[in-house]
Amino acid sequence: MTKRVHIQARINGQEVDFLCEPGQSLLEVLRDELRLTGAKEGCNNGNCGACTVILDGRIVDACLVLAPEIDGHDVVTIEGIAEGERLHPLQQQFLEQAALQCGICTPGLIVAAKALLDRTPDPSEEEIRFWLAGNLCRCTGYDKIIRAVQAAARQMEARI
Ligand code: FES
Numbered sequence: 001m002t003k004r005v006h007i008q009a010r011i012n013g014q015e016v017d018f019l020c021e022p023g024q025s026l027l028e029v030l031r032d033e034l035r036l037t038g039a040k041e042g043c044n045n046g047n048c049g050a051c052t053v054i055l056d057g058r059i060v061d062a063c064l065v066l067a068p069e070i071d072g073h074d075v076v077t078i079e080g081i082a083e084g085e086r087l088h089p090l091q092q093q094f095l096e097q098a099a100l101q102c103g104i105c106t107p108g109l110i111v112a113a114k115a116l117l118d119r120t121p122d123p124s125e126e127e128i129r130f131w132l133a134g135n136l137c138r139c140t141g142y143d144k145i146i147r148a149v150q151a152a153a154r155q156m157e158a159r160i
């Protein structure tokens with residue numbers, strides 16, 4: 001049995017300590033050890049984006065990151081997107097624009113879109129499509145998703 005590794009990281013604004021196997025993925029640890037099950041396992045090989053999280057401001061596929069790699073780093077998952085009891089504008093607009101169906105892809109899409117709006121508050125449709133190209137949704141068209149991201153951007157701009 002391999003020796004477990006002690007990891008200290010910041011996840012959704014909270015300092016977190018946990019033990020993991022050296023070869024465990026971040027996705028496995030989030031879901032199985034930390035009970036943060038919002039990031040979904042789709043392909044488990046970096047193709048679908050269902051497991052997208054934000055690591056130090058950059059989107060990553062949690063299935064491709066080893067859990068020990070987050071030691072000392074900052075991770076945001078879908079569980080950290082809402083502002084307390086209030087949904088993030090992206091979550092609200094995905095609901096209002098009916099931009100989701102089965103929901104396997106939705107957490108990853110919202111997390112990826114948040115990272116986009118954090119750096120580009122008013123993205124063009126082309127930028128949104130390009131940015132979300134790594135997030136596959138098999139059961140709906142992408143148009144509603146794009147509209148939801150645009151509406152969230154407008155909503156966030158109106159709040160400022
Ligand atoms: S589960 Fe990670 S990219 Fe598909």
Ligand code: FES
Binds near residue numbers: 103
């Ligand atoms: S809503 Fe089903 S895969 Fe996206």
